Amino acid sequence: MRATTRIAGLLAVSALAVLPAAAQLSKFKPGFNLFSKQQDVQLGKEAAAEIEKQVEIVDSKELNAYINSIGQKLAAQPQADKYPYTFQVVNDPSINAFALPGGPTFINTGLIAAADNEAQIAGVMAHEIMHVALRHGTNQATRANLIQLPAMLGSAAVGSGSMLGQLAQLGIGLGANSVLLKYSRTAETQADLMGAQMAAQAGYNPIEIARFFEKLEAEGGARGPQFFSSHPNPGNRTKAIENEIRYMPKRQYNADTGQLPRMKALVAKLPPPKKKAGDGETAPAKLSIPDSRPSGRMQSYQGGGFSVSYPDNWKPLGSQGSPGVTIAPPTAIQQSQQGSAVGYGVVANVFKPKSPRANLPDATQELVSQMRSSDPGMRVGPETARQVRVGGKDAILTTLRSASIFQGQTELDQLITVSHPDGVFYLVLVAPESERQYADRAFDDMLQSLRFNF
Ligand SMILES: [Zn+2]
Structure with missing residues (x-):
């Protein structure tokens, strides 16, 4: 008995001597997420098909095979969490790379041209892989749309190839400021540190990623490389990576294949890109209260389980037949990193308690x-919630106020809730409080026209 105790004690001491360094390697886990991992993969597939229409995938087996071989070495590391990663080279001279939820990863030729060595390319790719494995895109989408996502993700339509379309209703697309592709500074730090670990394990010197970021910052000029517009510098990026490296076990970095010079030569010989990245993106309309006012002429909208009339200068953003729809003028929709916000219009959906x-x-x-x-x-009120009748059903009208997306205005939200087989059907009538003289009439007309078939 005693001997055993002594041995156990010795073991404990020697373990302690090793632990402090190892314990300081960063370990981040995916944050709160309403999407399942499977839904990340499905969304990524749909989004990749969309991206492939917009960009020009390089027509060179050799280049794609080269990037894929680096990617697969990284994807085999435990941090990558076994997503079905794919790696494709995009003919685009801007220094950038991006990854979609669930694994599809795209590397611009501009990045290959700008890298000093293979470890720098691997470092950027490892960073992208960590955004996938830590599920940053769908975590951000979750936080931006806590209300509408649960109903959408729970509905049977998901799985039938329409996820991207359903997300578009919630203002989540693939544009430059999409929550799926533009990361928070916290996400950046996580991808930097765990990406550096991953690159090192795969045999690439992780200091090269810090050097590459340093070089990009120095060469950036006024606009800076495109990489930093979707991967914002969390501050002291290089220092933080260097610090992380201090806790990594010593190893040989011998993964470099020596093929980069040949790949750079291939990139230099490519024709200029045929399609421009970002085709299909339209500039957001300027916010304007007068331009958002209901026209007075009504049109009708057929949703899933309900129909309603709406002013003809407003636009339904949603797919016909689905309960979720936002009907608003483009001049009252604000796109931001947090998703889209409506300042004048109507939002309808089903909420599952x-x-x-x-x-x-x-x-x-x-x-x-x-x-x-x-x-x-x-905040709620000050009017107390009251019973009303809409579309022949009992409903509750709750009044809420908040800061409007129109600067300096108070927003009035009139929430109407009706029992629904899946929970509650709700309609939010949104307008700046100062607009009641224009908005109330349109909202009255809309409520009068509301019909349910559930
Ligand atoms: Zn990033």
Whole structure:
């Protein structure tokens, strides 16, 4: 008995001597996410098909095979979490790379041309892989759309190849400022540090990623390389990577294939890109209250389970037949990193309360608290919630106020909730409070026209 105790004690001591250094290697886990891993993969596939229409994938087996071989060495590391990664080279001279949820990764020829060695390319690719493995895109989408996502992701339509279309209804696309592709500074730090670990394990000197970022920053000029517009510098990027490297075990970095000079020569011989990256993106309209006012002429919209009339200068953003729709003028929609916000218009959807048995007042309460948790400045009242009739059904009208996307304005949100087989059907009538004289009439007309078939 004693001997055993002594041995155990010795083991404990020697383990302690090793632990401090190892314990300081960064270990981040994916954050809160309403998407399943499977949904990340599905969304990535759909998005990749869309991207492939917009960019020009390089027509060179050799270049694609080269980038793929680096990618597969990285993807085999445990940090990559076994997603079905694919790696393709895009004929685009801007220094950039990006990855979609679930694994599709794209590397611009500009990045290959700018890198001093293979380890720098591997470092950027490892960074992209960590965005996938830590699920940063769908985590950001989750946080931006806590209210509408649960119903969308839970609905049966998902899985039938329409995920990207459904996300588009919620203002989540593949544009330059998309929550799926433009990362927070926290996400950047995580991808930098765990990407450096991954590159090192795969046999690439992780200091090269720090050197590459340093070089890009120095050469950036006024606009800076495109990489930094979607991968913002979290501050002291190079220092943080260098610090991480201090805790990595010593190893030989011998993964470099020596093929980079040949690949650079191939890139230099490519014809200029035929298609421009970002085709199909339109500049967002300028926010304007007068341009957003309801026209007075009505049109009709057929949604899933309901129909409603709406002013003809507003536009339904949603797919016909689905319960989720935003009807608003383009001049009242603000796209940001947090998703899209509507300042004048109507949002309709179905909300699923935690308890499927919740009665209408309780489910409405739960919806209101979810709305408030995604907009902490939002407050209820002062008008008390009251019973109303819409479309022949009992409903609750709850009034909320918050800061409008129109500078300096208070936003009035009139939330109407109706019992629905899946929970609660809701309609939010949104307008700046100062617009009531114009908005109230349109909203009255809309409520009068509302018809349900559930
Ligand atoms: Zn990044």
